[in-house]
Amino acid sequence: MDAMPKWAEVVLVPLISLLLAAILSALVILAIGESPWEALKLMVDGALGSTYGWGYTLYYATNFIFTGLAVAIAFHARMFNIGGEGQAVLGGLGVALVCLFIPFPHWSLALIASACGAALFGAAWAFIPAILQAKRGSHIVITTIMFNFIAAALLNYLLVGALKPAGSMEPATGRFPETTHLPSFQDMFSFGEATLFRGAPANISFFVALAACVALWALIWRTRLGYELRAFGHSESAARYAGISPTKIIVISMLISGGLAGMMAINNVQGEAERLVLNAVEGAGFIGIAVALMGRSHPFGVLLAALLFGFLYQGGAELALWTSIPRELIVVIQALVILFTGALDNMVRMPLENLFLMRRRPPGPDRKSTSAEGAR
Amino acid sequence: MSIMHKLFGATAALALTAGAAAADPAIVFDLGGKFDKSFNESAFNGATRWAEETGGTFAEVELQSDAQREQALRRFAESGANPIVMAGFSFATPLGDIAGDYPDTKFVIIDAVVEAPNVKSVVFNEEQGSYLVGMMAAMASETGTVSFVGGMDIPLIRKFGCGYAQGAMAADPEVEVIANMTGTTPAAWNDPVKGTELVLAQKSQGSDVVFHAAGGTGVGVLQAAADNDMLGIGVDANQNYTHPGSVLTSMVKRVDNVVYDAFTAGEAVEPGIASLGLADDGVSAAMDEYNEELVTAEMMTAIEEATQQIIDGEIEVHDYMSDESCPSLSF
Numbered sequence: 001m002d003a004m005p006k007w008a009e010v011v012l013v014p015l016i017s018l019l020l021a022a023i024l025s026a027l028v029i030l031a032i033g034e035s036p037w038e039a040l041k042l043m044v045d046g047a048l049g050s051t052y053g054w055g056y057t058l059y060y061a062t063n064f065i066f067t068g069l070a071v072a073i074a075f076h077a078r079m080f081n082i083g084g085e086g087q088a089v090l091g092g093l094g095v096a097l098v099c100l101f102i103p104f105p106h107w108s109l110a111l112i113a114s115a116c117g118a119a120l121f122g123a124a125w126a127f128i129p130a131i132l133q134a135k136r137g138s139h140i141v142i143t144t145i146m147f148n149f150i151a152a153a154l155l156n157y158l159l160v161g162a163l164k165p166a167g168s169m170e171p172a173t174g175r176f177p178e179t180t181h182l183p184s185f186q187d188m189f190s191f192g193e194a195t196l197f198r199g200a201p202a203n204i205s206f207f208v209a210l211a212a213c214v215a216l217w218a219l220i221w222r223t224r225l226g227y228e229l230r231a232f233g234h235s236e237s238a239a240r241y242a243g244i245s246p247t248k249i250i251v252i253s254m255l256i257s258g259g260l261a262g263m264m265a266i267n268n269v270q271g272e273a274e275r276l277v278l279n280a281v282e283g284a285g286f287i288g289i290a291v292a293l294m295g296r297s298h299p300f301g302v303l304l305a306a307l308l309f310g311f312l313y314q315g316g317a318e319l320a321l322w323t324s325i326p327r328e329l330i331v332v333i334q335a336l337v338i339l340f341t342g343a344l345d346n347m348v349r350m351p352l353e354n355l356f357l358m359r360r361r362p363p364g365p366d367r368k369s370t371s372a373e374g375a376r
Numbered sequence: 377m378s379i380m381h382k383l384f385g386a387t388a389a390l391a392l393t394a395g396a397a398a399a400d401p402a403i404v405f406d407l408g409g410k411f412d413k414s415f416n417e418s419a420f421n422g423a424t425r426w427a428e429e430t431g432g433t434f435a436e437v438e439l440q441s442d443a444q445r446e447q448a449l450r451r452f453a454e455s456g457a458n459p460i461v462m463a464g465f466s467f468a469t470p471l472g473d474i475a476g477d478y479p480d481t482k483f484v485i486i487d488a489v490v491e492a493p494n495v496k497s498v499v500f501n502e503e504q505g506s507y508l509v510g511m512m513a514a515m516a517s518e519t520g521t522v523s524f525v526g527g528m529d530i531p532l533i534r535k536f537g538c539g540y541a542q543g544a545m546a547a548d549p550e551v552e553v554i555a556n557m558t559g560t561t562p563a564a565w566n567d568p569v570k571g572t573e574l575v576l577a578q579k580s581q582g583s584d585v586v587f588h589a590a591g592g593t594g595v596g597v598l599q600a601a602a603d604n605d606m607l608g609i610g611v612d613a614n615q616n617y618t619h620p621g622s623v624l625t626s627m628v629k630r631v632d633n634v635v636y637d638a639f640t641a642g643e644a645v646e647p648g649i650a651s652l653g654l655a656d657d658g659v660s661a662a663m664d665e666y667n668e669e670l671v672t673a674e675m676m677t678a679i680e681e682a683t684q685q686i687i688d689g690e691i692e693v694h695d696y697m698s699d700e701s702c703p704s705l706s707f
Contacts, residue, residue, distance in 0.1 A: 056447065160560040167700070169465055169530040169560055199450045199477070201443070251391050272443060278561055284443045317444055320437050321451050328407075 003353035032327030046318025055200020061310030066264035067288025068302040077253035082145030085285025086151030087122040091262025094121030096276035122262015203271035400456035402435040406464035416555025422632030503539030505659030523583035527590035529557035535696040536589035541705035568596025575600035
């Protein structure tokens with residue numbers, strides 16, 4: 001089992017995967033006649049070279065932290081929640097309803113209320129697949145992915161009809177009132193003359209995401225529920241034998257998962273757009289799967305992976321702006337990273353494990369040879 | 377340490393290249409992408425024409441997501457690009473948010489109106505061009521029924537349909553006009569299969585000429601018309617060449633001219649609202665070698681007369697967006 005030391009498992013495997021993805025991306029960029037070195041420089045500089053770049057990177061990362069945590073907590077109970085996308089869509093609806101129809105005196109109250117609304121709607125959307133899995137055995141992968149489509153259609157219906165202000169051409173709600181606008185990093189970190197994070201959408205919900213990381217860590221490793229969850233994930237029959245109710249674990253883990261995915265909406269809907277638009281989630285629910293895989297379902301790992309994907313998204317946007325690399329190819333580059341870090345994990349892991357085993361072996365043959373010498 | 381040096385060097389080099397690009401014009405395409413054979417492509421053609429004629433360069437970006445609208449505008453503005461042209465009404469909200477932050481940059485938005493001291497808003501009198509192609513459709517129709525396929529069901533597209541119906545009825549008061557919309561979301565701009573289905577349904581109701589205002593969906597509309605012995609009418613760009621002999625004409629919206637003119641004017645773009653109609657050659661019915669056999673002399677005289685009357689104000693074509701209603705067609 002422990003073929004590799006811990007550090008290799010945590011650091012080396014993702015790093016080599018990343019490197020492989022980078023090499024392949026470089027080849028792709030070379031093939032269309034652009035310089036990979038220039039492209040990399042652009043991505044690094046655009047995503048990390050200024051507070052503006054960081055503002056976007058952290059904004060995307062915040063989305064991915066929420067959806068990554070959502071997938072991670074479900075993983076611990078051996079549930080594969082592919083419905084993060086739909087749950088985040090519903091979370092957006094929750095945020096929009098709270099912000100549009102309740103007059104708030106201050107943004108802090110609005111944040112608390114909309115976070116609750118988002119989590120409630122997201123959790124409710126995950127509840128039905130969960131109860132179907134627990135009571136009827138309908139596979140959670142199938143039901144959650146189908147619920148994504150239902151969520152998209154539901155939002156579509158509402159944005160074209162009831163929630164669209166009269167006379168507007170776009171399928172979107174009206175602006176949220178001023179008092180519900182969350183402070184952006186620009187508002188929070190600019191002092192005097194210096195304007196930092198200018199125009200970037202990163203906002204206070206990044207800290208909510210960090211808090212969620214810590215809270216989830218505590219839940220999984222420091223509470224009885226977390227223990228039950230992990231026990232159930234390791235062996236359902238053993239957990240059942242120990243008196244853990246499968247129904248309870250499935251439903252609770254999916255409720256937390258859906259709630260977290262829904263809470264993404266405080267960042268993208270309330271923090272950035274300040275209104276609910278169609279397709280506000282933009283695939284973050286699915287990226288969350290890759291983030292959780294890469295982060296090994298550990299909240300801290302999810303945080304790092306989310307930052308990486310935030311970098312890829314913002315860097316990709318900069319590439320699209322300043323080079324003639326077509327946008328389709330930028331998606332290819334992002335997909336290569338997902339492929340290598342998520343799906344092709346074993347491709348790197350297996351040879352690496354063998355390598356470590358070989359390095360451990362030398363003492364064996366050495367001893368033999370010395371004993372052989374002694375015999376001589 | 378040396379890595380830091382390299383990084384700093386890289387940033388400096390980058391800053392230099394960015395500086396060299398300053399004051400170049402920039403264009404932002406909508407989600408449909410610049411090769412949609414329609415609206416965005418027309419804008420792209422205008423930009424390339426400018427680049428070829430002047431030898432200048434321009435910055436461009438095709439967006440991947442809604443969140444990038446504001447980002448692209450800000451980045452171009454901060455890099456010194458001037459003017460910044462954006463194609464599509466979806467930019468109205470982000471542009472309204474950021475225009476005030478860059479008072480020295482000129483913005484040009486096509487198909488929407490944004491009131492700001494540094495924004496030029498260009499809208500077209502699509503109803504006038506649609507009126508002309510509606511007349512031609514009614515005159516070309518043998519069944520006495522013509523039809524319309526819209527993309528996303530928004531007032532702007534209803535404006536096309538309304539003008540079309542009014543024109544058809546002007547040419548032939550007995551004509552029947554069928555109108556269908558592809559959908560209610562942006563996905564309706566790029567659904568050629570649904571476009572084909574709608575044309576088939578309209579054919580079964582007797583239509584033999586179909587006008588589309590549906591972006592990428594229109595590719596399917598024109599294809600279905602050509603396959604089923606009907607006549608299609610293109611939109612935005614001149615689409616006569618796509619199926620020679622089966623495309624009666626195209627309601628051309630000179631988006632390319634708007635981009636070209638804005639790029640030519642450079643920083644001297646006049647802010648304000650420009651409304652381009654027949655009088656300014658902003659819209660027209662396209663005539664070329666691909667449709668000359670389909671267009672009769674009778675049609676030519678009719679539309680030339682109508683054009684003059686519209687310019688003179690003798691014929692008033694109803695603008696759906698003025699009151700969100702259409703006297704000649706119910707959607």
